[in-house]
Amino acid sequence: MKIGALTTTLALCTGVFLAMPASAAEDYITDADRIVKEADWNAMETVAVVFEDNHYTPERIAFKAGVPYKLELKNEADKHHYFTAPEFFRAIATRKAMVNGQAEIKAPYFKAVEVLKEGGQLDLYFVPVTKGTYPVYCTIDDHREKGMEGSIVVE
Numbered sequence: 001m002k003i004g005a006l007t008t009t010l011a012l013c014t015g016v017f018l019a020m021p022a023s024a025a026e027d028y029i030t031d032a033d034r035i036v037k038e039a040d041w042n043a044m045e046t047v048a049v050v051f052e053d054n055h056y057t058p059e060r061i062a063f064k065a066g067v068p069y070k071l072e073l074k075n076e077a078d079k080h081h082y083f084t085a086p087e088f089f090r091a092i093a094t095r096k097a098m099v100n101g102q103a104e105i106k107a108p109y110f111k112a113v114e115v116l117k118e119g120g121q122l123d124l125y126f127v128p129v130t131k132g133t134y135p136v137y138c139t140i141d142d143h144r145e146k147g148m149e150g151s152i153v154v155e
């Protein structure tokens, strides 16, 4: 792209944003926000993944697009483990993450979460959006090479 065209595009984007009144900017809602808000959370399905040493159980996790889910990540191993899935986290509309009922985190999306050893639990609330198969793996030391990886399917 020529610099001139890029500058024009940036100017247009910036112009649209700056043209919004302050109240509209504060009320700005993303598509993901809308999907989360409109989902029927009474019909939420719960899926659990258990972290064992260098292994996720199950290794393959399947979700249906458009259905609200609570994904419970439970670490029963004697080491900390990651659930790293940047592509998957961009394929879902995230509502929140909860830590053992003690903390709640709202963010547009995550890249990875770490669940601490010997009973740590983190619950993710989301609606799958983009169909596909996404890798999940642990990034600590050689855990992935030892088998701590799996796949997440949105169908």
Ligand SMILES: [Cu+2]
Pocket (backbone or CB within 6 Å): 054, 080, 081, 082, 138, 139, 140, 143, 144, 148
């Ligand atoms: Cu690990």
